[in-house]
Amino acid sequence: MIEDKNQQRTDLGQIGEFGLIDHLAKNFEIKQSSTIKGIGDDAAVLDFKGDKVVVSTDFLVEGVHFDLSYMPLKHLGYKSVMVNLSDIYAMNAQASQVTVSIAVSNRFPLEAIEELYAGIQTACNIYDVDLVGGDTTSSTSGLVISVTAIGHVDKDNEVYRSGAKPNDLLVVTGDLGAAYLGLQVLEREKEVFKVNPQNQPDLDQYTYLVERQLKPEARKDIVKLLKDLDVKPTSMIDISDGLSSEILHICKNSDVGCDLYETKIPLDPQVISTCEEFNIDSTTIALNGGEDYELLMTISQEDFPKIKANPNLTVIGYITEKNAGAHLVTRADQKIELQAQGWKSFKSTED
């Protein structure tokens, strides 16, 4: 690969805050009929004509949620939108708008921010959402991204974490653990690179894992699928912190217990082979890994015939009475209490 030695580097200070917003927003088209006014006024104006409005917001902080040494800025832009759309879909709602705010230090040239916004734009195009607002400001240190996603849902179609009932089936989309393993692979390559910068990483056998980490997809398709199948889940949540933690959120909010079957947890073959290579337990990874952005839901038993043939949906257990507790039923048919390891961004200073 021949490197361009004259890469353009435009200083953010030359452009200023107003200039930057105008510059970044000009490539974004408005496509949603609910967007009356996007970027360029004190606020965006939206019109959902009686639908319920759904709002979710998330932060992505450099050094905490991402490491720019292996996360390309375009992927980061894409992922920052996905993380938020995933929350909207977890309400059984349609995402229609996002606002994106960034705080950046002067070490980022304009071209870097353009890369970030190219990823945001790709996400907006593929997922059919409008960018309608945001704020750009300087930061004293790293890059901070705050995305707010806005969606809407027909009357009575929204699904909360709180509706699970005993005997409901516990259902998950896709497969689990790959994003976390992808992060482990990238971290390992970074350490190798530090020791030997000439070393070219060979990621061929980890392509799925790395893609799940760097370019996750929110499950917009599942909201449509559920509608087509005429299934309304009794509860739903997106898997950002790990299956274990999300199941416990549903149990706590719905005042129920559950039995989760270890043998039923869907794993990609690359997850299984890489866990063997790294000598770690694949169930632990699936339970606590996080960042899968799959959907976890509970479904009434009577809806089982509608979902049983579907390759996107895997039944992994069922809901029990609260006093039965929340358990993992192991391969050896032992019951272990589920614990939320999750992904803790606050590490104790005593660590």
Place this chain on the structure above:
Amino acid sequence: MIEDKNQQRTDLGQIGEFGLIDHLAKNFEIKQSSTIKGIGDDAAVLDFKGDKVVVSTDFLVEGVHFDLSYMPLKHLGYKSVMVNLSDIYAMNAQASQVTVSIAVSNRFPLEAIEELYAGIQTACNIYDVDLVGGDTTSSTSGLVISVTAIGHVDKDNEVYRSGAKPNDLLVVTGDLGAAYLGLQVLEREKEVFKVNPQNQPDLDQYTYLVERQLKPEARKDIVKLLKDLDVKPTSMIDISDGLSSEILHICKNSDVGCDLYETKIPLDPQVISTCEEFNIDSTTIALNGGEDYELLMTISQEDFPKIKANPNLTVIGYITEKNAGAHLVTRADQKIELQAQGWKSFKSTED
């Protein structure tokens, strides 16, 4: 004042992310009938029954937008909500919900974050808005706050920056320049304190200035007043970056020019006396100071009788054709082209 030597200091790492959200949210009541579901699910659910929805978002970054050496955390929480509500009111809309996300480093104990949220809560109570979501995460350095405000407006009642017409009156609420001068006073006291930490600051003659900087109020009352007076401005914007910059936004978006009269700009007596003391020009401060959070609007001449007796509204000029340009008409009756100094958060690295 007797200092409590045993102030409680709870480490954020002990609580974790889920614990922190639960802990901070538990004191907030839901009061808006449009809030169907607040904090505690993947997204908030809002129902505006056909009204248009208005959304605005802003970042506040430590070291860029605030300095914790003189900004108490409670005031910071209050101000971070005000900054966003101000944008909603500038659309002639009612604010009804906010989401607040914070990234904090471990150097902040729980009690500090509680102070911040106490200010947010006070703002929510006084301005009658619900906190419906947010994210709490760790930060590698300072404190970053991202607020998204959501409001609603009756059909055809929204006011953009783009509706000003030649001959419309240029009208401003309150008075200008005090918040910026308050910042100068606080910066000076900080320098004095560095030299002599025993020195007690005497801020008695600057109370109004300091309050405008540390505890600004968004002009919710003006939206109501305009409705009561049966006046719909032709355009409106909030004054966050300075009068000059905001006038130019209206001129650019409305494709018009304007004449602004120096003698008409409303100034508080403390602004005038402090400008004399600091030997700076009060007009420069009013034009470029920023953070006033007053509203700037244009009003059709035929509405003049409805507003002329009102102490909240000051006519400071009028809109002209675009090719006439945007000018300040000075005390000496000279015309000077208006320039947007504003408040630039991106300083060039060459500075």
